[in-house]
Amino acid sequence: MVERAKQCGVRLLWKAPATAILADGAVVGGKTVHAKWIVGADGADSRVRAWSGLEASVDRKMRFAQRRQYGAMLLRDGTEVSWGRKIQAYVTPLALDETCVVMISRDPFINFEQALGEFPRLSGSLRNGEISTKAL
Structure with missing residues (x-):
């Protein structure tokens, strides 16, 4: 997946935690990174999901x-x-x-x-x- 993303021109920022989402990107390492798309692959307690206002749709029932x-x-x-x-x-x-x-x-x-x-x-x-x- 990583190789295909790179082939498509995706810039991956490894070990660079985002601290906020903006209308045109995200704040990463204290700097604004402009982006059309942001992928929040940050786990079950996703900060990206919470910042996006999607937290209310999360179902926390036990499996x-x-x-x-x-x-x-x-x-x-x-x-x-x-x-x-x-x-x-x-x-x-x-x-x-x-x-x-x-x-x-x-x-x-x-x-x-x-x-x-x-x-x-x-x-x-x-x-x-x-x-x-x-x-x-």
Whole structure:
């Protein structure tokens, strides 16, 4: 992503915290940096979001997760995220023959097996995979 941004002419300012947003840019290191666009990639407690007046739309409800590791290779690299009705499934390779599956929901009583049922393709892929951990 960084390389593509540079190819498009984006100027990245690493380790240069912004202290304010202006109508035509931001204050960075005590200097005004003029910009048409500002990307606030500064985490869950984003100052950029707060300065932009978007804080009211943030939903701070707690989420719960369970995970299992399977003796099966579903992905070679990266993470795959799938969305169900009220749940998300994250699939991440751990080793050549091991995969981690995480179910995340706002339901504190999330049931891993029921949640897996919302993702038929994932469930089918795991059918022959041996569970190497219990749901945690």
